[in-house]
Amino acid sequence: MVQYSAKLDSAFGALADPTRRGILERLGRSDAAISDLAKAFGITLTGIKKHVGVLETAGLVTTEKVGRVRRCSLGPRRLDDETAWIAAYRRMLEGRHDRLGEFLERTREKR
Amino acid sequence: MVQYSAKLDSAFGALADPTRRGILERLGRSDAAISDLAKAFGITLTGIKKHVGVLETAGLVTTEKVGRVRRCSLGPRRLDDETAWIAAYRRMLEGRHDRLGEFLERTREKR
Numbered sequence: 001m002v003q004y005s006a007k008l009d010s011a012f013g014a015l016a017d018p019t020r021r022g023i024l025e026r027l028g029r030s031d032a033a034i035s036d037l038a039k040a041f042g043i044t045l046t047g048i049k050k051h052v053g054v055l056e057t058a059g060l061v062t063t064e065k066v067g068r069v070r071r072c073s074l075g076p077r078r079l080d081d082e083t084a085w086i087a088a089y090r091r092m093l094e095g096r097h098d099r100l101g102e103f104l105e106r107t108r109e110k111r
Numbered sequence: 112m113v114q115y116s117a118k119l120d121s122a123f124g125a126l127a128d129p130t131r132r133g134i135l136e137r138l139g140r141s142d143a144a145i146s147d148l149a150k151a152f153g154i155t156l157t158g159i160k161k162h163v164g165v166l167e168t169a170g171l172v173t174t175e176k177v178g179r180v181r182r183c184s185l186g187p188r189r190l191d192d193e194t195a196w197i198a199a200y201r202r203m204l205e206g207r208h209d210r211l212g213e214f215l216e217r218t219r220e221k222r
Contacts, residue, residue, distance in 0.1 A: 004127045013127035018116045021196070028203040078204060083197055085132065086190055092139040093189060 007059070011082050014058035020051050024060060027050065031073040034063070043056065118170070122193050125169035133163050135171060135185065142184040145174070154165065 038048040055061035059077035149159040166172035170188035
């Protein structure tokens with residue numbers, strides 16, 4: 001997992017904020033201008049630009065200047081590595097749980 | 112998802128660091144003393160305590176003082192809400208993809 005380390009850091013960091021998760025959910029429905037996002041979340045343009053910047057650095061959002069409007073859309077990253085890390089972690093937890101189950105089973109048989 | 116907001120913030124924040132993800136992977140294999148973790152990750156006791164503190168606040172790690180040793184183990188939380196959020200997000204992305212596919216299909220039929 002080492003080569004994904006910096007990507008995981010920035011993506012999980014980006015997800016650690018309710019407004020940024022909200023922006024991703026919103027952009028999942030359709031692309032939006034920065035100003036629309038500011039209105040939707042009731043925060044300043046400066047505030048929303050900061051959040052979009054964090055999401056852009058993490059590769060979860062792309063922005064493009066169209067005339068005087070900056071449009072935001074999802075991608076190019078799609079939380080694939082983050083899903084893989086969490087899935088691997090949960091498989092490990094389940095494995096541990098299975099081994100605990102086997103241990104308890106063996107212990108019971110000895111009684 | 113609002114009621115899980117603070118939990119998601121702290122859990123995703125906790126995952127946004129390679130040492131903290133490493134500690135979770137390590138504790139998935141077996142419980143460990145703080146001093147063992149410091150040795151395993153080659154960082155100071157103060158440094159490892161800070162990371163374990165973040166994981167403990169997020170509910171991902173529990174610590175218990177046993178004599179002079181502070182033992183760390185996983186839980187009580189297991190990334191269930193984080194998995195659910197990411198899964199919901201990906202379902203939305205796939206739905207969007209399907210809708211795009213349907214749109215392209217319809218467009219093709221019109222040609």
